[in-house]
Amino acid sequence: MPASDAAAGPGGRLEFDGTVVVQFRRTESDGVVSLQFGRASGEPLPGWAPGAHVDLLLPSGLVRQYSLCGSVSDRGAWRIGVLREPTGQGGSAWIHDHVQEGAELRVRGPRNNFPLLAAPRYLFIAGGIGITPLLPMVTEAEAAGADWTLHYGGRRRASMAFLDELAHHGDRVRAHPKDEFEILDLAEILGEPSQSTLVYCCGPSRLIDAVESRCASWPPGSLHVERFTARASAADRENRPIVVECRRSGITLTVPPELSILEAVENAGLQVLSSCVEGICGSCETTVLEGLVDHRDSLLTDDERDANDTMMICVSRAKNGRLALDL
Template sequence: MVVTARREEAEGVVGVELALPSGEQLPSWTPGAHIDVELPGGLTRQYSLCGDPADGAAWRIGVLREADGRGGSRWIADELTEGATLRIRGPRNNFPLQPAGRYVFVAGGIGITPLLPMIRAVAAAGADWVLHYGGRTRASMAFLGEFAAYGDRVRVHPQDEVGLLDLDAVLGAPAADTLVYCCGPTGLIEALETRCRAWPAGALHVERFTAAPVVTDGADTAFDVVCERSGLTVSVAPEQTVLEAVGNAGIDVLSSCEEGVCGTCETTVLSGEPDHRDSLLTEEEKAAGETMMICVSRCRGARLVLDL
């Protein structure tokens, strides 16, 4: 895809628009979707689509320049120019917007990006909603101008002006018809998770920048993976991931973050009990054991059969 536009959306945040060189229509997507962007040096990074799903001619992403990151966002912020070509995978949606009577959206910093198209969708549908958008400073908060038309449904909370988000006030009392959507730093998500334990199951939906801490039962052990479609049985050593082991055996699986966040390597489980260590599947999905993220998750037992 070709970079058709590039602009500063806030301090440290770059907006990038992408289109096909031919001008053809792009694949459709829904609010919450993201794409994989392949960068120089073998890096692949995931960015939420934050434009209009009805615009089939272009996709838009917002990228926060992270000085202490692994280099992907710095390259986009410092080196990427209009007219450059990037290889893109997707879109995929691991953070879909579900129907509800009311929505509470909570964004921390660049976490506003997946919520932008959600807000457009619920506003167009006439739903009841409110956005609480926190950031370090007003100047660092991207896309503020796009919320002007929504009036007091949008509550802006720059930390240097009003302090941290008052999450008890943001959430209010648990409500059976309300869904909470949050994207932002780990601390914000963990604080919301704690408060939403009193809410109905499934009320909170989150998308993380980084993987949540993993608590394991003990030391990792070896196990076998039967790759059903390939007719191979692969041994996974204690220090290996399933992704590494099957890759070494010549089975190519698409992957990206290798942290259990993006969902690229999600694989169907045909038999056996996964030891889920991802930050993507819900507790209900983990209990069902129908799929697993093979970049981080392991086996509770001696054998897994996967659709590979």
């Protein structure tokens, strides 16, 4: 990877940060387009695994995360699916309205906060555009010879992207368009906890919340989710001033209530990779050297939070007023 295409990611790892060219654009359903892009030179892109996402850095300054949903074996191209969000901040609308074949985009990544773990059986549950990270997972599960079922919900069949691509899997894929009265019956789908089954869910917050509730009686570690928006309670806690020691830089900062740790360290001149600033993308994940973290992200598992060795500095703070970070 040329030096100009390398950026420091979480934990100091290198990830791609460069310009790509849109090789093709396709309408996948009402409101969803897919974009496939690669390097103009034809050089390979970094490898990735199911669950990975990339950042699109738009000309407006907006940064948006999109799951990779193509073939993990195709090193020459990455594919994403983009839902037009009428109530969003304009990022998806700009992509729909302006990005055509041949367009150049700045892309950063890949990064994976939603990895597919090995298991004999999987239950995949998707809502709307949440199907995108599950597409390569289905392919990998099939290749591994695992038993799997995908339940895919949407408003109507015409709005459900990639159904044609999934059709060859037959009845392993069960579509539940609301306008055909086939709702996702989570009580039936998740009614029997299984020691040998992993559940992967991506979609709207209300779907993930309902799946989390249904999986409360399942064995620990059975459920894996990826959220597009932060949990509603993530920003509801009171902020107090905290002290943050950036040990690698030799800087100690007092972070006032109105600033996040990320904002404070950036104001001090430190360069930190960041993107969503909501605690859902993982780009600002930072190693914790000392102190107890008040985790407010929507990404880490309970076990990862209990380990207290990493945090998302865009939203999380200190429980006892002081942290030492590897910054």
